[in-house]
Amino acid sequence: MRELRGGLVGLRLLAICLILGVAALAGVGSLASAITQGLSERGQLILGGDVEASLTSRPASPQERARLDATGVVSETVRLRAMAGREGNDERLLVELKAVDAKWPLYGRFTIAGGSTLAPGSAAIDPALADRLKLARGDRISIGNAVFTVAGIIGQEPDKAGEGLGFGPGIIVPLADLAATGLLEPGSLYRSHYRIRLPANAAPAEVVKGLEKAAPDVGFQYQDRSNGAPGTRRFVDRLGQFLTLVGLTALVVAGVGVAGGVSAYLGGKTKTIATLKTLGADTATIRATYLWQIGLVTIGAVIIGLAIGAATPWIVVQFAADSLPVPPSLRPQWMALVTAGAYGLLIALAFALWPLAQAARMPAARLFRSITERRDRPGAATIATMAGAGLTIVGITVLNATDRLFVLGFVGAALGLIALLWALAALVRWAAARAPRPKGTLARLALSNLHRPGAQTRQLIVALGLGLTLFSTLAVIETNFSGQINRTLPDRAPSFFVIDIPNEDLQRFQGVVEKASPGAGQTLVPSLRGPVTAVKGIPVSELNTSPDAWILRGDRGLSYAAYFPPNNVLVSGKWWPKDYAGPPLISLDDEAAKALNLKIGDAITVSVLGVEVTGTIANTRKIDWQSLGFNFAILFAPGTLEAAPHSWMATLSVPAAGEKGVQAAIGRSFPTTSVVRVKDVLGQVGELLQQLGSAIRAAASVTVAAGIAVLIGALAAGARARTYDSVLLKMLGATRRQVALATLAEYGALAAIVAVLALVLGAGAGWYTVTQVFKLEWAPEWLPVVATVVVGGVVTVVLGLVGSWRALSARPNVVFRDL
Structure with missing residues (x-):
């Protein structure tokens, strides 16, 4: 406590690295948990009832409806795709049509802008449809064989979130008017939904079991309010799991920074530790003294990171609420926060013990000349504790995973990557020590800096290798996605998908298309x-x-x-x-x-x-x-x-010039047939992938930030030795420019090695993800990928020079008086 009164200058890096990693994990976990909790809390609104029973391409029979009515208040809706257009105009758009009865909605409130109501013969329309067709209240819109009066723009639609992604804007009409459209012919693709509001004392799960037991073979599919939007929940769970793994990677990278920060802090305390040992302090006392200091700073950093993570759902709601499937719960997500806090503490323990044990084990005499001394390897107990912390992290990750095999594969790949980078760093040091000595003084100095005692080669290669490999992998995957949407798929895509062509009119349909566009x-x-x-x-x-x-x-x-x-x-x-x-x-x-x-x-x-x-x-x-x-x-x-x-x-x-003619001809001859323009669908998919890519890039940016912090930590850990080297070179006649050029060559060599490796590993990981997981063609855009890696390498060099500037500027008399 007495030492901490002097400030936390030496432990700032440890705190920054932990705050970055814990905030990323807590933020991703809190947001995913908050959305999931929002789905559960709004289960009745999202589902539209306590229980939903749905059928495909047919309504419930009288006996089936009576069985549903016996359980509670039942509301019927029908959803399907249809073509809609302004009355008297051939232009038609694909819409998501929902027909509702008078009891809908059972929960929540449906509103139309301007206070209108959904009267017989009227339709409430989505704002996007109003913009596309220039429709206003009182205009007439044709759907199938029927014509509706526009009642106004849809305001609140309580069960919208549970209906998933649609391929067109929505229209709501009275269920009694649906038959007039002619859209419900035998074989038409539609879905009948029966939402049930149960009595207060009824358990939804038991009601579903009873209905399934009463009629197990009639084709009903059931949901209850506990999982009103299963597709959304699965997507949120899997995206949250993926981003959690990215965040965990950021925390592991930050752990390397923790080791660097602790090493730098203890390096500045060598005189104090040596003095304490001279006065009789044993290794256990030294270890306990600095473990308490590191522990207090760690706890403070974890608390700050958890606070940022806990606020993430609120921040996202303020700036990106429209991008969320449902409003997330704004209550603290304690399980996500506890998990992120445990990760932070375990990472700090695993990475701080090594430099702490090295400093505590060294005798006082060697500590006084620590700049030139090699550090001893920690004992077996320290290594076992670090391994236990690492295994606990893996165990927590696997237990919390929805797809444990995928998580195990990810963890195995991450550990393999760390081992590969560690081996590469050892190879670089070994090769640098045995390489022929260059004739130039600066080149010889740069080469020796890669393997001299106290060199930060291993820390730099591991930290930057992890960060750049992850970013390279994500760049490869993202450019593949954009390439598929923008290049490959449009080349092979047809002009239209047409659905609900009546069986008896098949030949007439072929004739209409052939007449509108011969040879189509x-x-x-x-x-x-x-x-x-x-x-x-x-x-x-x-x-x-x-x-x-x-x-x-x-x-x-x-x-x-x-x-x-x-x-x-x-x-x-x-x-x-x-x-x-x-x-x-x-x-x-x-x-x-x-x-x-x-x-x-x-x-x-x-x-x-x-x-x-x-x-x-x-x-x-x-x-x-x-x-x-x-x-x-x-x-x-x-x-x-x-x-x-x-x-x-x-x-x-169809040739591009004939698309409008074909669409208009089908609309006139087959008003109940739906025509999907493929370019519109690809545009929607591309927009969705862009949003997904933005979320992944935001999470990956935390990893890069952690990598930068690690680089700063590695520089800080070697600052004393580098300052000492710089002063000795100046005493021997070197200028600041010569020392700076040697430093530039050193960091340039490291950046080039790491960048090449990151590009190769990122390409391999991206290839596996694209071709084996997503089953897409391998078509990356290499320019953005290479640019990503090159920028990372340049940042490495720039930060290396900035971090070394203080050492280059040190005056010999000041440094020698401090030794």
């Missing part, structure tokens, strides 16, 4: 939807599946085909004959089969319009999802689904 490319496939309800005879609700079992979540697109589909590769089994007529056979996506541990001969049950259809897996396929054609994870053999009411979908490849 047309690909048509039958279209149905339905959820997987059982796997190998076991109901989906009873399966314990992995996060990769996406095929079991929600409805799946279904189709049938006689011929093997393009852009697919047969992995196992055999394709059926084109004239097959036998028991139902299924062709399944190979990745889905692996996630469910399915093989040829196993059975899958799918609900098609409420009818359970069980098929045997005949083959599995690898699907090229980037082909932007119609790809189905589940394909049936001929003879099973043809008799079911269904519609068709088409892709159209």
Whole structure:
């Protein structure tokens, strides 16, 4: 305590590194937890009820509706995609149509700007639709075969957050008017939702169990208010997990800075430690004295970092509320804060013990000449404690993970990277010590600085290697994403997707397109939807599946085909004959089969319009999802689904000059058919990826900031020795310019080595992520990636020179009096 009264000058770097790392982890964890808690707290509003039962492409039968009515107050809504346009105008836009009954919403309040109400024959529209079609209150808008009066702009829509990403602006109309649109023909793609407001004493989970038990085979999918937006929750959880790993990387990098800061602090205390030892203080006393000092500063830094992290949800709400799926809870997220605090304390312990043990073990005589003495390796107990702290960090990370295999892989890769960088640093020092001596004095001096006693080569290479490799990896991934959206996908994308083509009008549709644009490319496939309800005879609700079992979540697109589909590769089994007529056979996506541990001969049950259809897996396929054609994870053999009411979908490849004509012709001839302009969809996906990239870059920037702090720490740790070297060189006749040039050469060499390694490792990690995880083509833009690494190297050199300037300016008489 007496020493700390002199100030924290030597421990500032330790505090800065810990504050950066803990704030990053606490901020990411708090925001993800706050959004998840916001989803739970607003579960009734987001879901629209306490329980939701939904069906695909059909309404509930009278018996099914009566069963739902018996549980509580029921509100019915129908959601589908449709084309809408100003009455009398051929221009039509794809919209997300929602038809609601008089009881909607069961929770929350629906408002229309200006105080209007949703009367029969009226429609409330999204502001984006009003802008695109120049619509105002009282104007007329056509949807399908019906015409509605615009009641106004949608104000509050309480269940909007639970509906996920849409491909167009929203329109809300009365449910009673939906039939007039002609959009609910047999085979049309729509979804019926029945929200239930339960009595106060009813448990939603028990109600769902009762409904499932009463009618297990009718195709209903259930949700309750505890998970009103499962897709959003999964996205937030996975993004939060990824950003937590990035933050943990930042904290590990900061840990290297902690070691540098502690080493620099103790380096300035060598006289004090030596004096205490001369007066009889033993190693345990010295260790305890400085461990208390480091511990107090560590606790203070962790508290500051946690305070910043706890405020992160509030800060994000103030500046980026519109980018969040739901308003986050602004209460402290204690579990996230406790976890981040534990990480900070463990990292500080793991990295501070090594330099502390080195200083405590050295005899007094060697401490008095510590500038030229090599430090002893700490004892086995210290190394074991550090290893225990590291294993505890890994254990906490894995236990908190939703995808533990991914986290273990990430941790293993990070440890492998640290080991590789450590080995590279040892190789650089070894090579520098054995390399031929250059003839030039400055070059010889720069080379010796890489391996001399007290050189910071290892700390610099490890810290900067981690930071630059991470940033290089993220740059590779991001440029691949932008390349896919901006270059690769548009080149192979059709002009339009068309859905809900009536089965009986298929030939007429082809004729309309051919007349509007002769020679236009047309690909048509039958279209149905339905959820997987059982796997190998076991109901989906009873399966314990992995996060990769996406095929079991929600409805799946279904189709049938006689011929093997393009852009697919047969992995196992055999394709059926084109004239097959036998028991139902299924062709399944190979990745889905692996996630469910399915093989040829196993059975899958799918609900098609409420009818359970069980098929045997005949083959599995690898699907090229980037082909932007119609790809189905589940394909049936001929003879099973043809008799079911269904519609068709088409892709159209039209010259740019003919796009408006084709869209207008389809709108006039098929008002109930929806036309999706592919360029609009790609634009939405690109915007989403840009937002995601911004979040990742913000988190990665903390890692780079930590790396800069580590560089400063490494410079501070070697400041005494560098000052001593500079003074001796000046005494021997060197000028400040010569010493500065030698320093520039030293840091330039280190920066070049680290930059090349970071580029190679980042490219490798980015390739794996892009091709193996995201299953995209390898098409990075190398200029931004190389620029990222080069800028990092330049920053290294500049900071090295700035940090060495004080040593270069030191006067010999002052330095020698202080020795």
